[in-house]
Amino acid sequence: MSNYLNILLYVQIGLSVICLYRIIIGPTIPDRMVGVDIFGILVVGICAIIAIQTERSYILDIGIAWIILSFIGTLTLAKYLTCKKLNE
Amino acid sequence: MKGMTIIVKKTTQLIAGMIFMYGIYIIVHGHLTPGGGFAGGVIVAGSFILVTLAYGGDFLKLVKEESGTTIIESLATIMVILIATAGFLFGTRVFFNNFLPKGVVGQLVSAGVLPLYNIFVGTEVAASIFIIFLSLIIFKEESPK
Amino acid sequence: MKYITLFILSLIFWLLLTFKLTVPNIIVGTVASVICSLFFGRFFVTNVYKLLQPQRYFWFIVYLFVFIWECLKANLDVAYRVLHPAMPIRPGIVKVKTILKSDLAKMLLANSITMTPGTISVDIIDDNLYIHWIYIRSEDPEVYTGIITGAFEKYIKRIIE
């Protein structure tokens, strides 16, 4: 039971390492930004699994905060890609 | 109209209020859960940054907004100093003296003056991070080539 | 009116987040909701009286089940294309005309399209949606308009307009 949850946690961490591969190797700049976006969502999954494993509910708070900050970061990067100034 | 596409604008309408409330939640529960003044302040500043990104600079009248946030930041700093030196009024000679009742562990109103510190530190951090963002996007235009 | 609606929605969000019905909690939530509605009330959605009509909630629940079914199909479709050794993809950007008028309905339609079989919305100009499709099934505009937006448009029209 607990061992099975441990295995799932390690699989999720391994998936986020795969995203790091795309961030490092990616041939163009937008490829790396896709990697950053997906990495942010995967970390939220890690937070949720740890919240089950330790029975602490406040780890979910960290997850929601991570969603919000990752969203604002993605919008800023997308606005940078459209070659506009940030206050337009 | 300037800004990003209509999808981003409409989603910003629905989500900016929720992000602001979530930041307040992190600040107020700072003595019970991880987070506190700094982390909550960053999220509150994030809601304003989101509105500025989605609607463009003309929507918020950026220059007026900048002077307003400067005033808020200074007031928050003065309040933190006042609470820190309030211990002198009660006859002791220490900074950050706890003069309020401590309450029950685990309730929302407990831990003495700690929630007050969290609230003012959160206001301070939110205002200053928004000022940093505004100065990055305003002063870039005026700098000489 | 906009301010009052945002105030009530913020208070409901606060009570769901803290999940305690004590007096200090409700006082702090009320003060925070007032500040929130003062800051963000000026650009909230305008036609708030539509929230009071009960048949819209019924269509919203029906729409939710349709959406979950389409979403599962989307993921199985993408899984088939990813795991197949030859990767049968035929991508391209197509233009789709929509019949929805209000901005909120267009936003919900674009967000739903992003989660359905192999499609993602690139841009929206007036009434035209530009959509990146991973496997273009036909070249005829009538046919692919039916395939992409046909499942959602009638429900969204009943929910929002």
Added chain:
Amino acid sequence: MNNMISLIFITIGILFNLLGCIGIIRLPDTYNRLQAATKCVTLGCCSIFLGVLFHFGFSDAGVKALVAIPILFFTSTVGAHALIRGTYHFGIKLGEKSVKDDYKDAVQ
């Protein structure tokens, strides 16, 4: 019983995440990578949050997981939309296999 249901939901979610990560490695150009990754990973994380909801029941943690699902849905779809529009305006061409491009006329 609830533990079993939550474990099943989490396993399904991690399978979807695995599909998304295979897609992000295998597919040939940026647009298709964004397609596969956004859909699979968003649905996978929603499924993990459903598992958290079944594990904790209807308490404060369960309701917090329920609140997180619509936030995750809106933010990830809007992020993907903004990112793909930025990619097109940045000047990245569509991949070699692509057959149609209606958006080129609208940009100019």
